[in-house]
Amino acid sequence: MRRDGGQCTAHHSDGTRCPEPGTDVDHVIPASLGGSDDMGNLALLCSWHHQRKSSSEGGRASSLTRVSVHRPRVSHPALDD
Ligand SMILES: [Zn+2]
Known part of the structure; x- marks a missing residue:
């Protein structure tokens, strides 16, 4: 944070x-x-830019690791005889 002057390091278009x-x-x-915790791999962002970046990474990661979730089929109590 000290290195980046406490300011978001993202740049607009x-x-x-x-x-x-x-x-x-x-x-x-x-x-x-495979990114490290090295200072060269760390950047200070405002919460908005961080959220925007993280959500795009999260979307990509989840599409790679997506697993189908099978929910056990639970019968409704009202349908039980
Ligand atoms: Zn920003």
Whole structure:
């Protein structure tokens, strides 16, 4: 956080840096993809950018690890004789 000046390190599409205060430490390369806890792999993000990044990573990860969940079929008490 000290290195990044307490400010979100994300950049907008026009090249300007996000002016929001950095509140979340993000792994540039997600730990799930072999990213380290090295300072070079950590970046300070505001919660909005972190959430946006995390949700896109989460979506990709869950599509890779998706398992079908079979719920046991429970009969409704009202249908029991
Ligand atoms: Zn931001």
